[in-house]
Amino acid sequence: MNKLKIPIMGFTEEQETFRNEVRQFIKSEKETFESQVDSWLSGYSPEFSQKLGKKGWIGMTWPKQYGGKERSSLERYIVIEELLAAGAPIAAHWFADRQTGPLFLKFGTDEQKEFFLPKIAEGTCYFSIGLSEPNAGSDLAAISTKAERTENGWVLNGMKIWTSGAHLSDYMIVLCRTSPKKPDRKHEGLSQLVVDLSSPGVTIRPIKYLTGEEHFNEVFFESVIIPEENIVGQEGNGWKQSMAELAYERSGPERILSTFPLLEELIGTLRENKDVQGMGESMKLLSQLYSLRHMSIGIAQLLEEGADVNTTAALVKDMGTKFEKNVAEVARLIIASHPSMTSDVRFEKLLAQSILHGPGFTLRGGTTEILRGIVTKGVVAE
Amino acid sequence: MNKLKIPIMGFTEEQETFRNEVRQFIKSEKETFESQVDSWLSGYSPEFSQKLGKKGWIGMTWPKQYGGKERSSLERYIVIEELLAAGAPIAAHWFADRQTGPLFLKFGTDEQKEFFLPKIAEGTCYFSIGLSEPNAGSDLAAISTKAERTENGWVLNGMKIWTSGAHLSDYMIVLCRTSPKKPDRKHEGLSQLVVDLSSPGVTIRPIKYLTGEEHFNEVFFESVIIPEENIVGQEGNGWKQSMAELAYERSGPERILSTFPLLEELIGTLRENKDVQGMGESMKLLSQLYSLRHMSIGIAQLLEEGADVNTTAALVKDMGTKFEKNVAEVARLIIASHPSMTSDVRFEKLLAQSILHGPGFTLRGGTTEILRGIVTKGVVAE
């Protein structure tokens, strides 16, 4: 089962030193933010993003000429997991750093790279991703948002839904149809456009999450004029480009650590209370976390080497997001409490966040069923 | 959701008295058998069956003219659950009592009833059920065993597989094709025949279970001559008759209590050891057992009233057999031990039986997937 092989990675002495540097920075910032669950989606703080930009920790693997620091992806991994473990507010620049930057690097024009990448790396330019539509969730071929080429550039009409953070972003990468659908080649004819969200004709309507918070949106495009040069990559190649992004985003630490602040609080409380029994009951979580983390790190290495991680990345997402949910289920049983978003007891608040955000963990980035289909196809194909 | 409604039943004073009588009898027999897991399939003892026959507890709901006692199905329920809870050896007469007797009562000729039922009720005449074939497991329409009508009676050719206890039974109810399959009516043309397993042309080859024990068999029929009058019910109606049997057998206490002897031993040991923590950890099993038992009893009542229990019975089988497995998984964690079929420590032996028999629980009588399909169809249809 070669597709399932994952190398065991260790960090070097220098990387450990770097980790310490990151950790010290976060500690020094502790007073400026409230640690929270799911902070890569809910923790919006342009100030904090800019501080990270100053440290050189956004777009840090990118070429220096575009504001990057040309560091290794394992170093980036260290930064991300330290921030997530601390529940730091990193939602503002998240998608730009994780997805849009790499997209420009791979497919963008020189002009796009020169214009966008330095701003992203500064922590001042935020992107969101426009994929889903009401009738195109799991099946992106059904996308009906379309852009027509005119003399003034593209004219975009349609809508996107479930776009995280669009109401707080500057731009959106919109996957849309640029030539008519052919029955036998339904994934062709889609392209990715960079849309300035302040353009006339763009309407953003937040959708309330079940907590009442506003994380995602419906975004409407009514004859939005987009400069011709805002297409990313090849016209008609948008589906393939988007799929590559999706695979890339499945095995990161954000699929494992979303509820880590709760786990940290749980273990801390148990240590304080010297609750040996409760600690024993928590340890299954810990062993799961160990194995998921080593899987995730090993895959990060494989990605760097350019290996095919489609199958294993889907596994991490499937198991990791279940683990994130499970943290809440175990925690609530070990320490009985009154979970509440408005509680001033830290454990109760983090627990409430974890329970209420839970359903989202296994939905975003591909549902359980779809991930499992991907895994089985990969495993059976060998 | 009317199909999911289950009445809450209680037992009357007389029924409780009767339960006590059954319990006293089992206690008085304790020295004659070794309590075991899954005793309705593995506990073969003609002596014990005959004793039960003498007590009037086989075929006890049947008319007196056929050796029955005309007692209520809740009284039968009491007998069965007391026997199962004690792990008593009741495999010999099990299928005859549960399935074949009711089949004859419903569809049999007077001659069949007069011939077979009194013997079954005496505990001296044992049946097994011939349904599955190598290529007809979940899909009984694919049955290829066939009987041809000749001057001498039916001539049976083919084979059955996974037949429990055939090597220890006197007869088998064989579902076979008596007229050719029509593409649009593939469940027609099947009939049920009573086959004397000592007939020439019958070969029984035990299949070893993973423990090495012999519970089920392959049974081959080579031109076996079967008297014309051995057909049960209507010619061509065999599939419907068999399906009705299957639904009937899904919600009985044998879908909940197969591993009860282990649970009893677990709780007993924890009480003895005053292990409060272990006891707490076992209690989820107990609450599951309570709810399953009340479901099962309620459905027994509905069956008596002639209500449609197809959906709820499938639920009991699905959840009950999972519960039976779960008993072993919980028990092994609460009391660490060396489970072994050859151990002389009772807990270890019962645990080994439960673990090793476990995979069978969810396979027999319809796999998980099939049961869940039945449930969903039932629920969605309302």
Next chain:
Amino acid sequence: MSDMQEIILDSTNKMFKSLCSKELIDQLEEGIFAEELWSVLVESGITSVGVPESLGGTGGDYNDALHILQLYGRFSVPLPLSETLMVQWLLADHRVPASREIFTLSVNLKNKIEIEETTKGYSIRGKAVHVPWARHAKSLLVLVNFEGASKVALLPLEQAGVEYNSNLAGEPSDTVNFESIDVENIFLEDVEEEKFRMKVTNLGGLIKTAMMSGAMEALLELSVLYSKEREQFGRPLHRLQAIQQHIAVLSGETVASVTIANKAIQAFGKGMVDHEIAAAKLKLSESAGKVTEIAHQLHGAIGVTHEHRLNQVTRRLWAWRDEFGNENYWADQLAEKVMSSNKESLWEMITDRPVTKVPLGEGIK
């Protein structure tokens, strides 16, 4: 179920169905109390079901009331019905007449409320936490210290300070502050503290069990409906094998939960409860996590929006499973019963018909 009960439940069902809309439930979280629906409940007599007619109550028995609360759970009614009923029942044991007011109660161990006798009456000082619906209630039933002894008291809330807080469902769960408040007269009675706590916990556990079983029925209905209406790859969802697995497990957990809840309600109604409440609240709290997860998985993105009715049900299940004892609490209670049982075997315990009289009805002692 008696014919009478069927009629009562049928009309309650209709009433909730027509009056308790999704929007009304949402309004709770916007701080708007459903005055109108509350008036209807009061007028219909539902707020004093189980209080004898001789005390001005509606009559009927606990069985009726608990099945009404099952419907309450099914429709996510945004009102302090269970709290008001509980307090009225506990007061009725003391021959206190039925009332049309809103009551609430708290037996939290962290509460420290002191009552002192003054020249004009009593002075109340202290704090009660996690008090459901306190901001809307007239009075609070609570354990207090009075002259060094534990008592149970019914305290007026008009002058109390109330800090707003809410549970996972957005139901009020407030902190109440009495800053040396003077009152002329209050209900104040002796109480055996531990026994009273157990009584309230049992009653509360059973009530939440009833409510949760109703909520699970709603969850199953919503899910089945969605699987029939929604299509994927050109087929209704329920035709997909993975969805069938979900619906079947959801059905199973729901039926098992409703069955054990009904068993506990029936036993309580007959005044014969042994392990039933513990086993039922344990099972319901445990199942709540499973059914909510499945229902959300099945509903996909639409299900996690505030817009969709689903979250009103799942958030209540998440809140209620931890209220009046989570599954571990009740597992420990049940374990204690098994440990100290005088029966020889587990099987005898399971098949034993409960004979322990429920303490409720003996008056608050």
Next chain:
Amino acid sequence: MSDMQEIILDSTNKMFKSLCSKELIDQLEEGIFAEELWSVLVESGITSVGVPESLGGTGGDYNDALHILQLYGRFSVPLPLSETLMVQWLLADHRVPASREIFTLSVNLKNKIEIEETTKGYSIRGKAVHVPWARHAKSLLVLVNFEGASKVALLPLEQAGVEYNSNLAGEPSDTVNFESIDVENIFLEDVEEEKFRMKVTNLGGLIKTAMMSGAMEALLELSVLYSKEREQFGRPLHRLQAIQQHIAVLSGETVASVTIANKAIQAFGKGMVDHEIAAAKLKLSESAGKVTEIAHQLHGAIGVTHEHRLNQVTRRLWAWRDEFGNENYWADQLAEKVMSSNKESLWEMITDRPVTKVPLGEGIK
């Protein structure tokens, strides 16, 4: 993985594949010892991998040996390889030369073995339970009492009484009886009892972890193969959505288990182990229940027959998960480490690079 290791593992893989047939494994339960294969293992040097060449061993490191044991688990090899290796390693710490014999060991708390000095040598009296492969082994490494002190001894088994018993997989797990047996000389050394127990438990836990991870790989392979070969309703099984769910979960548990096992092996190989063994054996023991259930569910009736290879793998997983500590045992060990850690936060513990030197290699103390 070094090139050298790759070559060793590749040839071991080939050897097991060609010599360790389903029938050979079955013969174990019929009481037939796989003499021939054992000779091949001895000749190839596998039975003393990890024992330095200076002591007559094959050389190589623990890392090599543990990956060989992974293959052992994958092919369900019916031989006392892990026991022999463990004893040889423990003896090598005492500079005892490598041997071609079969060894076994027991650190069971229930053992009570007394050694007395006699005029001719020593007298052994007592009983050891759950001793793997005792019926086939030459000597037993075990804790004994000698002149009132705990020692570790290597006892000859020729004259000992052996009661046959077996674990869930049908592997020998015998009771050994020494009825005042006289021997001239034995290996007998001082030992810190608790430390020795911990060392053997850690080593045993890691070895079982390696074996189980190999068994899980076999389970996944068998299941995938079956899902490709077998058809239902005219389509290969793996096209059915419910089966896809099974295969995906099976793959996930297997990869997670293999990863954490490899991490523990690597850490141990470097002589730097902190929580790795505990976390790994915990995870593997926990996953064993899940993967065996899924594999059986997927295989249906054919999978529960003695005839099918599946049961050789699942029964070993069921047996091994409880040997050298089940998941609760290791959870408690891990909990203790977390409790007594000098790190401030859990995150610091998780990201800490282990520096604790593994006690193995210090000699049996």
